[in-house]
Amino acid sequence: MVISLLERFPGLRSMRAFTAAGRHMSFSKAAQELGVTPAAISHQIKEIEDQLGVTVFNRTSRSMALTREGEILLTACSESLEMLGRAIKRIKRLENRNQLKVSASPSLAAKWLVPRLDRFLEIAPGADVRIDVTHVPVDFDRDDVDVAIRFGDGNYPGLDSVLLFQDKVFPVCSPSIITKERPLKSPRDLLKFKLIHLDWEGHGAAWPNWKMWMAAAGIADFDDKSGLHFQQTSFAVQAAIDGMGVALGDSNLVADDLARGRLVKPFELALRAPPQFAYHILSAPNQAANPLVTLFRDWCLKEALTSNSKRDSNTEKPL
Known part of the structure; x- marks a missing residue:
């Protein structure tokens, strides 16, 4: 029975027309998407209904809605077209x-x-x-x-x-912001600078932050709220390169900037990121x-x- 129904199913063109109409709930919008006329869409839908012996849309002069049979068929057609699309992409990739x-x-x-x-x-x-x-x-x-x-x-x-790779985190800054008036000889000197924060957590753990680094350096009396706050490493690092303050840099992501002198690492103390x-x-x-x-x-x-x-x-x- 199923095989005989599949043999009678109209084909890909009708599937595309029906799927577009079901997605837009409009023959006109489906026709615009597919570059055909609304009459062509209507013809394809009628062909499906005649072949399967069911009604897929309840239509009035002002609205249209999927029937229960139409809802089931729309889900199947949408999934089938998506699978076909993925298969075609794979075939094209094999060619290149x-x-x-x-x-x-x-x-x-x-x-x-x-x-x-x-x-x-x-x-x-x-x-x-x-x-x-x-x-x-x-x-x-x-x-x-x-x-x-x-x-x-x-x-x-x-x-x-x-x-x-897994990163280590340590302070980095532009060499231009370190002066005689504001040296960076000890971790406490960081309190004279604007700190650039990276606010990120996931997998039940927080990314190493200034509060953690300062605690490891033996400093507790600092404001971990002031400064610049970002949620992506690249922005925090770029702010440091631009001389806006001192950031905590991911070891692998700042390696090139350190090698080229865009950043310097004033202190050796580093935190290992959690295994997550x-x-x-x-x-x-x-x-x-x-x-x-x-x-x-x-x-x-x-x-x-x-x-x-x-x-x-x-x-x-x-x-």
């Missing part, structure tokens, strides 16, 4: 093996990944690399992404996950045989080791 779409969080993309991409292109000169900047959870079944770098605890069920906070390289299991994904992952791991080796050794205190 040189394309690599990478999803990364804004701060990591700005301060670590993008400044290094020229080195990746040196070992993959024909690669078409596209960067998707977002911090939302990646869904490889739905998103047009080959590999992602995410910040978290490493628990990503169903995905291949490799630890990229680390960057991981993620890919779907079906990408294991993709040589470009493997090359990119191995390159990232090598770059992370290079960044770590360039950093000065720190006197660390765990949180």
Whole structure:
């Protein structure tokens, strides 16, 4: 019975017309979306109803609504079209093996990944690399992404996950703000400067902040509310580069700025981030045989080791 019904189902064009009409609850808007006439939409809907022997819309002169049968069919058609769309994207990607779409969080993309991409292109000169900047959870079944770098605890069920790096946090500032009148010789000298805060927490823990660092340095009498407050590392670091104050920098994300003299590290004391906070390289299991994904992952791991080796050794205190 089911097979005979499927054999009678009109096809993709009618599915698209019905799905658009059901989404807009309007033949006119569906026609505008698909670039056809409202009469064509009406014809496609009528074809579905005739073939299946059910009514999918209750229509009056002023309104329209899905019937119960129409609601069931709309859900099925929407899911089917989405699955077909994802399959077509995968097929297109197979045709272009040189394309690599990478999803990364804004701060990591700005301060670590993008400044290094020229080195990746040196070992993959024909690669078409596209960067998707977002911090939302990646869904490889739905998103047009080959590999992602995410910040978290490493628990990503169903995905291949490799630890990229975990950060240490220490004060950084522009060398231009350190003067004879306002030196930075001891942690207490920080009280003379505007502090740049990063307010972020997740996975049941808080990101290392000034209150934690000052406590590790033996200083309790300071105002942890005044100053500049950000929720993304890249903004806090840029404010420090611009001479707006002293920030707590993530070791890997400020490595290039330290190496180029845009920032200096006035004190060696550093805090290790909790294990819940680390960057991981993620890919779907079906990408294991993709040589470009493997090359990119191995390159990232090598770059992370290079960044770590360039950093000065720190006197660390765990949180």
